[in-house]
Amino acid sequence: MESEGAGGPAGTVCPRCGEARARTVEQARGGKGALRDDLYGRLAPGPDKTGDGCMHAAQGMVLTGLGIALAYTGVQQGRSLYTIAGVALALLCVIGTLVVVRGDGREKAAAEDGAQRAERVWRPAYYCSGCSSVFCPGGTPWRGALTPEQFKKFVWTEAGYADQLLAGDKAKDATVPADVLSVGDRTARPAPGHGA
Template structure:
């Protein structure tokens, strides 16, 4: 890895490899190299949410499509074509309900992410990442004195912040080590 890292910043050494090319997780995520290699995504503090503008756009789109169904039903009534009337009405109702569902789901997701943000931020900021071996660890030694994989770290942060349902299945299935390891050395399966 070519990224320049101030050795021993914080005077911290990696519990995984003993190296000193260690940065905080926020600094690691801000690095362009991490963005390119998608390490920033693997260490993301929180799930992405739909912006208010996008929710507005989805609302307009949904209502326009609902109006198309409504227009079809109206034409059916005008021209006495029952198929148009029924088809258009069903379409309009389904599209309207679908739109309502999408909008409320997006609003609910934004609320969940906002509610857990301070908890996620505190955990995310207290961790460091080793450029040498890719391990993530908590320099304070709590809740684990040994290194984690980025996936284990994300699962821990997101679960604690209430974002567990938003984890990728791949990350959700990752096992977290016990907080008090029975053997010294801890996990060594970081990829």
């Protein structure tokens, strides 16, 4: 059979176990069994940053409010220790909140910057539920069959935000085979020394 390059449904046979009903990772994330196997998170193309900054700002404001309330109580009751502690708490919370929210902003910017690079290697990938591996039909743009953890590490590394993988995420400790990782470089530079 000569079925090179064309892609399409005929190309979605899993190279590891031969299962012919592999789905795109996007379908797999939202499809049947996705919840049970936590595919939504395990195949995520990037960090989920929605509302993170607002959440932290709100928490910071509540704590700051407590500090101000304490200081106010101190003033009312003539207890300077309360006042000092309250003011210190409020100041700490304001500073802490600013630092955290700025950090959130930086991570969010990195995620937005890398989203396109992630998309390039994530979008064409298929997930086989038979053996839980991720691959690209025809081996483009990358070769091999990866575990969901290796795949996630690979995508996030390509995008430049692998440092945002959370502690406890198995993808953080996954090792991506070197020949998969080099795919991006290979397409970027011309073939070496093929002159005359």
